[in-house]
Amino acid sequence: MGQPRHSRPPRRSLRTSAAGAVSAAVLAGSAFSVAPAAEGAPARTTELAQSLTSADADTSSASVRFVDIEGDGGTVLKANVFTPAAADGDPHRRFPLIVLPTSWGMPQVEYIAQAKKLAESGYVVIGYNVRGFWQSGGQIEVAGPPDIADASKVIDWALANTPADPDRIGMGGVSYGAGISLLASAFDPRVKAVVALSGWANLIDSIYSGRTQHVQAAGMLGATGYLTGRPSPETERALKDFLSSNLDREEEMIAWAKKRSPATYLDRINAGGAAIMLGNAWGDSIFPPNQYADFYEKLTGPKRLEFRPGDHATPEGSGLLGLPNDTWDSAHRWFDHHLRGVDNGVDREPPVQLKSRSDGAYEGYRSWSDVPSGTRRLPLGESERIHANTDSGANGGTIFLSSALDQFLKLPPMASVPLLPRSFAAVWQSERYAEQQRIRGTVKLHTTVTSTHSSGTAVAYLYDVGPLGLGKLVTHAPITFHDRTPGKPFGVDLELFSTAYDVPAGHRLALVVDTVDPLYIEHNPDGARLTFSSPAQDPSYLEVPLRGAGS
Numbered sequence: 001m002g003q004p005r006h007s008r009p010p011r012r013s014l015r016t017s018a019a020g021a022v023s024a025a026v027l028a029g030s031a032f033s034v035a036p037a038a039e040g041a042p043a044r045t046t047e048l049a050q051s052l053t054s055a056d057a058d059t060s061s062a063s064v065r066f067v068d069i070e071g072d073g074g075t076v077l078k079a080n081v082f083t084p085a086a087a088d089g090d091p092h093r094r095f096p097l098i099v100l101p102t103s104w105g106m107p108q109v110e111y112i113a114q115a116k117k118l119a120e121s122g123y124v125v126i127g128y129n130v131r132g133f134w135q136s137g138g139q140i141e142v143a144g145p146p147d148i149a150d151a152s153k154v155i156d157w158a159l160a161n162t163p164a165d166p167d168r169i170g171m172g173g174v175s176y177g178a179g180i181s182l183l184a185s186a187f188d189p190r191v192k193a194v195v196a197l198s199g200w201a202n203l204i205d206s207i208y209s210g211r212t213q214h215v216q217a218a219g220m221l222g223a224t225g226y227l228t229g230r231p232s233p234e235t236e237r238a239l240k241d242f243l244s245s246n247l248d249r250e251e252e253m254i255a256w257a258k259k260r261s262p263a264t265y266l267d268r269i270n271a272g273g274a275a276i277m278l279g280n281a282w283g284d285s286i287f288p289p290n291q292y293a294d295f296y297e298k299l300t301g302p303k304r305l306e307f308r309p310g311d312h313a314t315p316e317g318s319g320l321l322g323l324p325n326d327t328w329d330s331a332h333r334w335f336d337h338h339l340r341g342v343d344n345g346v347d348r349e350p351p352v353q354l355k356s357r358s359d360g361a362y363e364g365y366r367s368w369s370d371v372p373s374g375t376r377r378l379p380l381g382e383s384e385r386i387h388a389n390t391d392s393g394a395n396g397g398t399i400f401l402s403s404a405l406d407q408f409l410k411l412p413p414m415a416s417v418p419l420l421p422r423s424f425a426a427v428w429q430s431e432r433y434a435e436q437q438r439i440r441g442t443v444k445l446h447t448t449v450t451s452t453h454s455s456g457t458a459v460a461y462l463y464d465v466g467p468l469g470l471g472k473l474v475t476h477a478p479i480t481f482h483d484r485t486p487g488k489p490f491g492v493d494l495e496l497f498s499t500a501y502d503v504p505a506g507h508r509l510a511l512v513v514d515t516v517d518p519l520y521i522e523h524n525p526d527g528a529r530l531t532f533s534s535p536a537q538d539p540s541y542l543e544v545p546l547r548g549a550g551s
Contacts, residue, residue, distance in 0.1 A: 061085060062119030064112075069157045071131060072149035075138040078108050079128035079154070082119035087163045096168035096339040097158050100127040101151065103313070104176035105224040107134045111173075113322030118332065122340060124164045128154055130176065132229045139232035140225050143179050143260045151184035155191075166190065168339045172331060174198050174313050174320070175286070179262065185274040186265035193338040195331040197279040198313040200287040201295030203257040208242075209288065210479035210494060212457060213521040216399045217286045218242055245521060247482065263295050275302035275338040279327050281310035282357055282499050283403025283412075285396075285519070289498045290442060293368045302338065302347070305368060306330060307500065308355040311403035326355075354440070357406060358502035363440075363547075371500075372441040372545030378509065380447060380540035383533040384426030388524035392425035392514040394461045396476045399519065415461075417510045418469040426513040426532050428542070429465065437503040441545035443475055443496040445511070448540060450489045450531040455482045456515070457522040458530060460494055462542070463510040464503045471510055475499045478520045491538065511542050 062082050071077045084095055098118055100111045108129040115125040131150055132140030141147050151171065158164040170193035171181035178199025185191045200206045207214040222239045225231050231239070238256050241249045258264045269276070276299055280292050289307055296305040306327065308315040319325030330353075336342040350364030352371065365371050397403070397413035406412040420427060445460050457480045463471030477496040484490055503509060513532060515524050524530075534540035 062116050063088075064116070066108075067161075069126075069128060069154055071136075071138070071153045072146045073138075075131050075146070075150070076136060077128045077131065077150060077154065078135045079126055080108055080112065080115070081158075081162060082115045082123075082125040082127075083162060084119050084122055084124070086122075087124075091163070094163055094165035094168075095122055095124045096170065096335070097124045097126070097155070097162070097164035098170045098172060098335060098339075099151065099154050099158070099181075100125065100171070101130050101147075101173050101177040101180045102127065102133065103174045104221060105133060105228040108136075110320060114319060114328055114331075117322075118335070121332070121336070123335070124158060124162045126154055126158055126162075130180065132225075132231070134228060138230075140229045140235050141232055142235050142238070143176065143183055144234075145259075147180050148183050148187050151180060152188045152190075155188065168192065170194065170335050170339050172196065172335070174316060179203075179260070182262035182269070182276070183260070183265065185272055185276070186262065186268040189272050191272070191274050193275045193277075193335055195277045195279070195334055197316050197327060197331070198281065198284060198287060199278075200291060201261065201278075202263045202291040203261045204254055205291040205294075206287045208254075208257070209290075210477055211482075212478040212480040213242055213245065214286075214519060215243065215521045216519050220399060221286070243521075245523070263291070263298075266295070266298055270298075270300045273301045275334070277304040277306070277331065277334040279306040279308075279315065279330070281312065281315050281403065281407070282307055282497075283310060283406055284312045285399035285403060286312045290495060293442075293498055296352075297368050304330070304334060304346070304351045304353070306353045306355075307498075308407075309357045309360070309403075310407035311400050314400075314404050314407055354500050356438075356500045356502060357412075358410075358500075363500075368441075371547065373547050374545075376437075376544045376546055378428070378430050378511070378542040378544065379534070380428050380511065380532070380542060381534050382428070383531060384422075384428075384513075385529060385531040386426050386514065387423050388456065388515040388522075388528040388530060389526060390424045390514075391516040391518075392420050392512070394420060394425055394459075394463075394512045394514055395517045396459070396461070396473070396519045413473040415463065415471045415473075415512070416469055417463060417465050417471040417512065420512060424514055428511045430509045432506055432508045433503060435505050437509070437544075438547040439474060439499060439501045439503065439544060440547040442498045443545065444543040445492070445494045445496065446541055446543070447492050448489045448533045448535055448538060449481070449492050450487060450533065451481070451484060451528060452486055452530075453525045453528045454484050454486055455523045455525065456480070456484075456528055456530060457520065457524055458492075458513050458515055459517045459520065460496060461512045461514075462496060462544075463512060464501065465508050465510045466504075467506060471512075474501045474503070474509075476517075478517065480523050482523070489533065489535070509542075509544070
């Protein structure tokens with residue numbers, strides 16, 4: 001700490017095999033993270049070769065050192081610093097800088113494989129353990145102001161202790177590191193490019209969508225926080241209030257989450273003009289894709305949005321092991337173009353890149369709103385009345401596991417729609433389709449609900465139903481209401497989680513609504529009943545976004 005710019009301590013070389021071994025050790029046990037890159041990915045071999053042979057690149061082995069960086073308030077942040085081999089030959093040469101904050105619960109070696117690759121192509125790369133986790137000091141602030149100040153302190157340190165170029169600075173990361181990177185771009189104008197993978201733009205719409213607590217997601221985050229770090233008193237209070245459904249503190253919880261949401265600082269991010277790439281999975285069970293898509297549409301600077309099959313961090317997981325990976329290829333290309341000026345074509349491609357859950361093909365669009373070419377409305381004409389408090393058998397699966405099975409084996413959560421008990425599940429079905437239906441975007445439900453109590457929860461599921469009645473989950477979403485007058489109808493508009501899924505010819509769609517799902521906290525009092533109706537003056541419907549002939 002505090003060493004002169006041109007008097008850096010000796011560095012030791014780290015070979016590719018060692019980098020991969022360390023990363024593999026970190027991620028051992030996460031079978032969902034290993035997936036080969038698919039053909040037809042946006043990255044092109046010739047462009048990657050061009051990138052590696054440009055002025056900053058050096059094919060010699062990069063060097064690494066492990067350091068302590070003083071963060072906000074003097075908090076020690078454990079970090080690793082990768083430097084291009086060419087830096088040893090010219091002490092006055094400057095290289096673009098990339099800062100990688102770690103994911104939630106992950107140690108500082110998380111990005112070693114990717115950091116080494118980036119350094120070998122001409123970057124100074126710093127991966128650091130965010131405060132409160134592992135050996136770093138401080139407490140877990142959940143991307144609060146101290147975390148954002150830490151990011152700037154790491155940049156300050158890099159400019160004073162490495163050959164980093166102050167005019168070419170990027171940030172990136174997975175999950176927690178993605179959120180911190182986006183927030184840092186709002187408060188530090190030195191950040192010129194961001195790659196935010198499996199992150200959040202709106203924390204409220206992520207784990208409290210539809211005013212419903214995502215209990216498995218929040219519980220997992222809380223448990224890993226205690227296992228690998230030290231939550232602050234504010235973090236402990238927020239988690240306790242959230243999981244205990246303390247509605248008396250709902251406004252405080254929402255304010256706490258807004259303070260930690262990049263969408264809150266959209267104007268600042270746009271004013272800074274950083275080039276922002278967002279990547280996520282269709283089935284992300286912690287940070288659903290809708291909130292990223294909404295945020296993307298409001299960005300005004302250079303931007304890119306990529307959605308792939310999988311769950312939280314599984315699309316980019318194999319890249320952390322040093323294996324071929326489409327998501328990390330895109331990340332390298334994004335940084336190369338915006339920090340090194342490489343003409344790799346990323347700025348000329350359609351900025352929205354989607355990979356279908358069904359056929360694995362990539363599709364490019366000019367904007368998120370262009371993804372569906374039309375919609376089809378399915379009328380929900382018949383009233384349905386169900387009893388609450390019982391799981392009908394329809395559910396969204398289990399965090400990490402279910403969407404990972406969908407990603408690798410094409411096995412999403414399933415239910416036998418004809419056998420769902422109609423006392424606990426409302427069911428509406430379309431006709432059988434003569435041709436394939438390519439669902440692209442966000443399915444929307446509009447209906448009228450009447451409850452026997454003032455509070456309640458409903459979960460809507462959309463299934464692809466085959467000839468034998470077996471339904472494969474296409475998408476779903478929960479919704480919770482409070483302070484309603486018992487027996488008085490009220491309108492409900494619900495956006496299901498965005499997706500890209502192909503319904504085969506000869507299949508039909510089924511909308512199923514019940515009241516219990518292990519993914520969520522439900523608020524139905526004992527004995528509650530919900531009625532879903534379709535008044536003549538305000539008919540109920542399901543709006544399905546489609547691409548191509550089916551629209």
